[in-house]
Amino acid sequence: MKVLKFGGSSLASPERIKLVAKTVQKHLKQDKTLVIFSAFGGVTNDLLEMANLASQEDLAYKELFAKNEKRHLEAVKELIPVSAQSGILSKVKTELNRLETLYEGVFLLNELSNKTRHVVSGFGEILSSLIIAEYFKNLGVDAQLVDSRELVVCKNNNKKVQVNYPQTYARIKEYFSKTDASLFLAPGFVARNEQGVPSTLGRGGSDFSAALYSAALDVAQVLVYTDVNGMYTANPQIVPHAYPLKDISYQEAMELSHFGAKVLYPPTLQPLLDKQISIQIKNTMKPEEVGTLISKSSEKNFRWVTGITHIDAIKLLNIEGSGMVGIPGFSKRFFEVLFKENINVVLITQASSEHSICVAVEEDEASLAKEALDIAFEAEIEHKKIKPVTIEEDVAIVALVGDRMKSHHGLSGKMFSALGNNNVNIRAIAQGSSERNISAVIAKKDVHKALNTLHEQFFEVPSKELNLFITGVGNVGAKFLNQLKQQEKFLLEKLRLKVRVHGLSNSSKMVFDEKGIDLQHWEKALENGEKADKSEFFKKVSQLNLRNSIFVDNTASADISAWYREYLANSVSVVTCNKIACADSFENYLELQNLAREYGASFLYETNVGAGLPIIDTLKNLVASGDRITKIQAVLSGSLNFVFNTYKGEEPFYKTVEMAMEEGYTEPDPKIDLSGVDVARKILILARESGHQMELEDIESEDFLSEESLATTNNEDFFTLLKKDEPKFQEIYKSAEANNAQLKYVAQLENGKAKVGLQEVDAQHPFYNLSGSDNIVLFFTERYPEQPLIVKGAGAGADVTASGIFADVIRIGKK
Template identity: 40%
Template sequence: MKVLKFGGSSLADAARYLRVKDITLNVHQAAGASVVLSAPKGVTNMLAALCEQAEAGEDYAPLLQEMSEKLVGIANELSGALSDFDSEAIHTFIDTHLAQLEEHLQGIKMLHVCPDPIAAKIMSLGEYFSVNFFSAILSALGQKNAIIDPVDYVLAEGEYLDSIADLEISRSRFQDFSYDANTVLIMPGFVAANAAGEKVTLGRNGSDYSAAILAACLDAQACEIWTDVDGVYNADPNQVDGAVLLDKLTYQEAMELSYFGAKVLHPKTIGPIAQFSIPCLIKNTLNPEAPGTLISHEPSSQSKVKGISLLENMSMFNLSGPGMKGMVGMASRVFEVISNANISISLITQSSSEYSISFCVHGKDEERALAMLEDAFALELSNNFLEPIEVKKNLAIVTLVGDGMRHSKGLAAKFFSALAQARVNNVAIAQGSSERSISTVVENRKAKKAVKVIHENFFSNLHTIDAFVVGCGTVGAELLGQISKQQQSLLERHIRLRVYGIANSKKILLKSEGIDLQEDWESMLAEATESLSVAKLREFTQEHSLVNPVVIDCTTSEVIANTYIDFMTSGFHVVTPNKKANTNNMSFYNKLREVAQASNRQFLYETTVGAGLPVIDNLQKLIYAGDELIQFEGILSGSLSFIFGKLDDGMALSEATQIALENGYTEPDPRDDLSGMDIARKLLIMAREAGLDMELTDIEIDPILPEEFDVSGSVEDFMNNLKALDAVYDARLSQLRSESKVLRYVGSIKDGKCRVSLVEVDDSHPLYGIKDGENALAIHSHYYQPLPFVIRGYGAGAAVTAAGVFADVLRTMPWKHV
């Protein structure tokens, strides 16, 4: 015989009751069934609210009427579905018990208090409605059944509203209970009786506990808990994407998970089934074909670590002082005080020096616990044997659980490494001697993020990147297109890159589930109402517990560049082709790197010099390896490489510049390229990376545009004025062609000085053939001489630059320890 328990979510309406009937009869035909039922969904909450309203002297009639309509509605639907349903008897039962309930509520309202014995009777009423509904369903189908009132059989001790069953006596009482194998037994959950025969309730998850008690008392072959999920997951699927359904758990693993807040079974439930080695299966009423999760002595081979649980809204007490050390009985006094207050302690830790002892309780018990401790230790506190009791609020306990953790090396290190990756500090740590679990106390606001990162490290091979793209012009739009195109390929490589935000200079589009880049995000951004700020993105990442947030600045804005430090201190990596931050004053340049290191965030800017070419990375590696830059020279602008290549072919300066602008090779304002300032900024970045302490004003620039040339007005005005220089450059280039030379705009570093200049070169010079958007850079160092380290490739165009940014974004993936 099996004991089946159905919770409130499985009993929400008449259709659910009939589904429960089908499951029960299927099991009964195969093995015999006893059923334990919770109240119909929502009824227990209504009963609790009715008591509160009556105590407060409020009008409870509307809520009482709502509950009556719910119960009558279920009865009427069942009557319509089953021709032989005894509707009259059920309606009489409802009316009688609601009348008794109203009498109790009237008394409570008069006294302004609800005594616990009365509360126990009221709170358990929903379960009695359920079993009578279900008995009438089975009777209508001709199925023999019997209702067991646990008041007659289950003896419990303790508080009226949170009692614990005496299994030995309860089992002995069931020895006199007889029934034939054709009978389906039906018992209300949540209910028992004390030694005086008074009705009591079994506390939180009391119906699960009732099922375990009945299974133990009837020596059932199995206990099945039917709920609204397919079984037990290794983390809360509402909080963690990719939470995995567990096939098996041992009783001990289930106990640890449930104790630390996982929605498995209450520890009280596991006790009876573990004591009598009764397998327990967690099943889904809405998906009965799913295999569920088996809790037994049989271990699973799925993983050494079974799950991650989370207890939120905790408070931690810390008692410390010279009076703690070597003082026999201090710990027992502390815990006796808490025990006398009927407060549950969730975690305990003590320093090896015996100087302090810390423990966690639920936040709702904090004030009461503090008052009792201060009263009990008033003498020690007044004489400074104890320091003032420290209370840390708004905490959470994150616990890693698994039988396979025992004697497994490196799991604790991996656990704490994951917390470090999530930028979560440990307030306290505890591990039991069983080595079956390890717990850490963290800030409540960071707990869900901690669980997500731990889950990724232990149960997922996905690397997560949570992106926010700022600037959706030429490069930004191209980058978004590349990310969209590569989604499937990234997933095949175990990379999940989601864009959660897209911003322009005026507003930002944010979506908690990520932005579908296949949709018209431009229109959605146009309709957005929020503006971009560090505080807004920080709030968003915290609210949605994002694991690895990255800000990608595709603008040329100095204002955005100045926020990088704030972004990194707020937990964001920063990736950018924007040169403004690295060419700000030297103090800001150094501060960026200090903050990146201190915050353990990455600041990546490869595309600021060579677009898609790995210039910065290679130079940094040389410097880290002990090399030293002696000389550098190169064509650093893909746009000017393109323009001067066209000049080689006889095209006019204005025409070549117009084509470069239209193709997205130049900056939005081509004056930034033609002024030489863009190359100067790149050269300054190279110089600083090589260890030179320089400012932008230290760089000598020979401009492409004569000093007297009018560069004012709009871009359109400038492009029209640029035609005036066509003849000047035509004449110069004609002369150079007669000498078999070409004109190149070159950046150089030599003897600690930087210069950007127009250079005339012949076909023997390595830069002679560099055109059509190519970049070419020659690094002369101690390691690379007499032949330089040469990097050459295309450096112009949105696609190349976006690809370089994309590569930097992928470098923000966190490392995972196997």
């Protein structure tokens, strides 16, 4: 005989029931078949909700009852021919009348007992099996309806249901030895206790019913049909890259189901394990899929970790105090109290000092557990030997599961390292003696991040996912997004990096997409976004709480840079071409560096100096290797270099500045470049990276612009004064020409002092032939005292700046 079980999702509509019938008929061609049915999808939840509403004297239960009554009657009308409907409609209405009477009693008494809760919750299976049995009979199938309440016997009707296995097996065997049919149909979930009172097997109990029938009848395999392709490496609704497992052991399935994998009800496995009956998890909608086979451990399975799962409906109970240390029997008393209250402990951890015990329990039992424990240890609490029990809420358990974990070293390290790198704090840890499970208690808000991080670590092709949130999508930002799109395939294939953009913002709009923004159409997505708000942008990044999150700032805004500390303190890395933060007060600069270290985030700003040139990286490597910087000389403004390389005294100076703006070499406010403030910030950053504690006002600046032009507040006034000051610019140029020199705006750091200013550079100097918008830096060090280490190349422009941002993102990916 074959045993099949169909869950509520497989019976959610008449169309799905017809699909189920086709699957059942295929099995009937091969052997006699017993099919166990759940309630129609969602009905059990409604039954319990109606009971709760009725107990609160809330008449809304009647509306919900009418909705479910209509659903079942319409299923009859769609599945059964009109000529055959009267009999089944009568049976269904009789059961619905009984159910309605129960709810009326609950409403009048204003009381919902555990016994009544069990009785009403089982009506879903009774109704579904009645309707489906009649449907099969009208298909011409020799179908026999089995009443599971007459065969499955429970030891009690409390919340924690236990089955009387000897009686149950005996009744099932006797029934099937005396009854013959090609197809048997039975409601799952329902049972009676030893006193004959209707009961149930607990939520998910239809799986358990199938297991009990299978064990009693000694079948070779039970097939469990659901709405997914088997048991997955992780919950696919949380982890998009999770995939179904072809085969796992009984023990692995027990661990996964116990820790939250909802495909299988945990008690299901015990009767099957005892008789070595395998389970095949199949998809009702895709019956051709292989699914997952659960059997005894297979030698051909070489996975170290089989699956990742979690429980979020828990709370932690903590008890601590010096009065626990060295006291024999304390733990016994603690767990005895929980046992007497029938409270199940999900996880246990105890400090080796015996100073504290921490356990996880189901969230609806935490208050009862605390009350019972505080009463049991009242004397110790009163004498300050221990503290009252505390409850920690908003926590969850994540667990790695696998038979072969014990054979592989370093799994715990990989697990905790991966979580730690994403700022997932671990509240408690437990590992079973079988080493088949490593569990960690974390904040509930971090579950999504933790599961995806662990899945990436243990199941995916060695790769890393970077999740970007970008503000500033103008010239540089647009180029950066284009580079990301262009290099998407290369990054995945060559560097094993999956880069997704989840948030974009400009000065007026912002847009978010948890699944990732399509970089082919990002402009349209942003255009249809919501109003930009820096605070809301940060809040959204925090709420999404994605692993390997990176905030990318392509602006020159002080308001944006002021948010860096918030991102870093939430373990979100920061990549920026915005120099303001690193050139702010030394205290702020140092705080950002410390926050990055403290919270395991990266703070990268290579483009602050030299755009895409590896200037800061080279300097850091020199310092890290033990070299000491003695002097730095540099041309660090691509815009100023372009301006003075282009200006020949023929065209007015302001025309050259306008050209630099059009080419994208200057900031939107060109005064920032021409005033030397931008260069001063850059040499300040290099000074700090060299180890000097310096402020911006410490940088000596020799201005070539008039004080009046520097005081302007808009570009129109600024250009008016540039026109007025043309004679001065002509004089500066002619002086350099007379001395056979080039004009370069030079930054210098030496002996702890820094200065910036326009200089005449002779033909022997490395700066003399610097063309276009190129930058150049000379590093004089103890290792390079005479011939400096030179970094030279394009130091301005949207493309090279974007490539520098891109390189910093890659650095984080390869970290």
